[in-house]
Amino acid sequence: MRIRTFGNFFKEAFVSLFRNRWMSLASIGAVAASLIVLGSFLLLSVNFDHILVDVESQVEITAYLEDTADDLDIARLKGELSGIYGVKEVNFVSKEDAMEEFKEQVGKELLEGLENPLPNSFRIKADNPQDVPEIAQKIEKVEKIDQVKYGKGIVEKLFNMIHWARIIGLVIMVVFAAISIFIIANTIRLTVFARRREINIMKYVGATDWFVRWPFLIEGMILGLIGSAISIGILGAGYNYIYDVVKLNVPMISLLPLSNFYDYGLAFLAVGMLIGALGSSFSIKRFLRV
Amino acid sequence: MIEMYGVSKAYNKGPVALKDINLKIEKGEFVFIVGPSGAGKSTMIKLLFREELPTKGQIFFCGKNITRMKPREIPYIRRRIGMVFQDFRLIPQKTVYENIAFALQVVEAPQREINRKVPQVLEMVGLPHKAKAMPGELSGGEQQRVALARAIVNNPDALVADEPTGNLDPDTSWEIMKLLSDINKRGTTIIVATHARELVDSMKKRVIQLDKGYIVRDEARGAYRK
Numbered sequence: 001m002r003i004r005t006f007g008n009f010f011k012e013a014f015v016s017l018f019r020n021r022w023m024s025l026a027s028i029g030a031v032a033a034s035l036i037v038l039g040s041f042l043l044l045s046v047n048f049d050h051i052l053v054d055v056e057s058q059v060e061i062t063a064y065l066e067d068t069a070d071d072l073d074i075a076r077l078k079g080e081l082s083g084i085y086g087v088k089e090v091n092f093v094s095k096e097d098a099m100e101e102f103k104e105q106v107g108k109e110l111l112e113g114l115e116n117p118l119p120n121s122f123r124i125k126a127d128n129p130q131d132v133p134e135i136a137q138k139i140e141k142v143e144k145i146d147q148v149k150y151g152k153g154i155v156e157k158l159f160n161m162i163h164w165a166r167i168i169g170l171v172i173m174v175v176f177a178a179i180s181i182f183i184i185a186n187t188i189r190l191t192v193f194a195r196r197r198e199i200n201i202m203k204y205v206g207a208t209d210w211f212v213r214w215p216f217l218i219e220g221m222i223l224g225l226i227g228s229a230i231s232i233g234i235l236g237a238g239y240n241y242i243y244d245v246v247k248l249n250v251p252m253i254s255l256l257p258l259s260n261f262y263d264y265g266l267a268f269l270a271v272g273m274l275i276g277a278l279g280s281s282f283s284i285k286r287f288l289r290v
Numbered sequence: 291m292i293e294m295y296g297v298s299k300a301y302n303k304g305p306v307a308l309k310d311i312n313l314k315i316e317k318g319e320f321v322f323i324v325g326p327s328g329a330g331k332s333t334m335i336k337l338l339f340r341e342e343l344p345t346k347g348q349i350f351f352c353g354k355n356i357t358r359m360k361p362r363e364i365p366y367i368r369r370r371i372g373m374v375f376q377d378f379r380l381i382p383q384k385t386v387y388e389n390i391a392f393a394l395q396v397v398e399a400p401q402r403e404i405n406r407k408v409p410q411v412l413e414m415v416g417l418p419h420k421a422k423a424m425p426g427e428l429s430g431g432e433q434q435r436v437a438l439a440r441a442i443v444n445n446p447d448a449l450v451a452d453e454p455t456g457n458l459d460p461d462t463s464w465e466i467m468k469l470l471s472d473i474n475k476r477g478t479t480i481i482v483a484t485h486a487r488e489l490v491d492s493m494k495k496r497v498i499q500l501d502k503g504y505i506v507r508d509e510a511r512g513a514y515r516k
Binding site: 208209 | 367
């Protein structure tokens with residue numbers, strides 16, 4: 001295919017976009033609307049994931065030592081605990097450190113003159129937070145370990161919830177992606193249908209299938225591109241607004257800044273183009289059979 | 291140039307449209323295909339143009355068996371056959387000039403050739419002053435002349451017309467027939483399926499008459515009916 005021919009395809013595509021401007025606007029609107037829905041879910045789920053990872057990384061095991069454990073025992077225990085399968089990090093917290101921390105939390109004045117009742121302890125993080133209950137069981141059996149705590153029950157429930165939340169989120173996203181493609185294919189089908197005579201004539205004067213297809217593919221890709229650009233603009237502005245509001249009013253939740261999503265923006269442009277191209281090729285298939 | 295051997299065509303569930311057709315059309319001939327509605331005229335045209343495949347038999351165009359052609363070869367055979375229809379089939383959003391140029395763009399002709407050929411064929415069909423008009427602004431006869439110009443701009447070996455005067459009044463029909471005759475004189479094979487009795491009678495060309503799917507008459511310099 002000649003380069004000039006491709007130039008003509010672009011010209012044809014733009015001319016047709018403009019000639020069928022209401023249809024084109026409808027397509028762009030459909031692409032933008034579906035991608036906004038898709039994008040909202042994406043932003044929500046990525047942030048949800050981020051918050052979950054935050055929570056996950058905070059899940060740790062505290063192992064209290066018996067008072068009889070001396071420095072040698074501590075060193076030995078640290079090695080032993082580090083050796084347990086799935087343990088990522090073992091930090092020793094001495095009686096004194098624990099007391100300091102406690103004072104910070106409740107206020108110094110209240111604890112003034114009180115003898116330190118806190119034991120030495122280890123704080124243990126797991127590679128995979130889901131392994132926490134199992135690791136805790138193993139630590140309990142280790143000599144000179146008095147007590148193991150890790151928010152039993154809550155951790156299990158939390159992970160169960162996270163698991164289901166992810167599955168449901170994924171299902172919703174797949175459904176919305178399918179709906180988007182369906183809407184777009186249908187809208188572009190209207191454009192193709194409006195030009196079926198032209199396609200018919202092209203086939204009669206000896207155009208190859210690809211020659212017929214290209215302008216529509218380009219048209220579809222342009223529609224998808226414009227639609228996805230609009231969705232990116234709206235999602236970006238909307239997200240920035242929500243980000244600021246949340247930051248001001250709900251300090252406990254830290255949303256990811258917009259700059260984390262620039263890659264998604266590029267992916268969205270590509271997805272928009274792909275959806276447009278797919279939509280047109282589905283729609284044109286039937287009309288090529290002449 | 292066009293040969294049919296034992297060609298039959300039956301549509302799904304429908305009646306048999308063509309039965310055991312044997313036919314030879316030489317290069318440069320002018321042939322009318324006549325017969326009542328449903329006799330198989332349109333089917334025959336569709337077979338020639340490889341829009342349909344025969345149920346049985348072989349069809350050759352310029353020595354090439356078009357019934358055994360791969361789908362991707364079809365466009366290239368169609369470039370050698372110009373098509374004209376009863377309803378003109380012009381693109382309403384394109385000007386007369388663009389409609390004709392379109393047939394050349396589709397086969398990726400160089401721009402120089404387009405610039406040269408389009409005015410040439412417009413001159414030939416007598417519409418050089420209508421180049422910038424839209425099809426909707428033209429009369430039926432003028433639209434059909436544009437369609438003719440589009441059909442011949444590629445210098446096809448054959449021109450196939452399905453009821454080209456079906457929507458036109460007698461005077462305009464005559465003009466179209468005269469044009470077809472002129473095109474034929476330049477060496478292009480012409481095949482016209484038609485109902486127009488007076489036209490066929492006065493043209494004195496070869497007439498193939500179809501009835502219920504059979505060739506019932508094939509006569510050089512014939513009339514619509516004996």
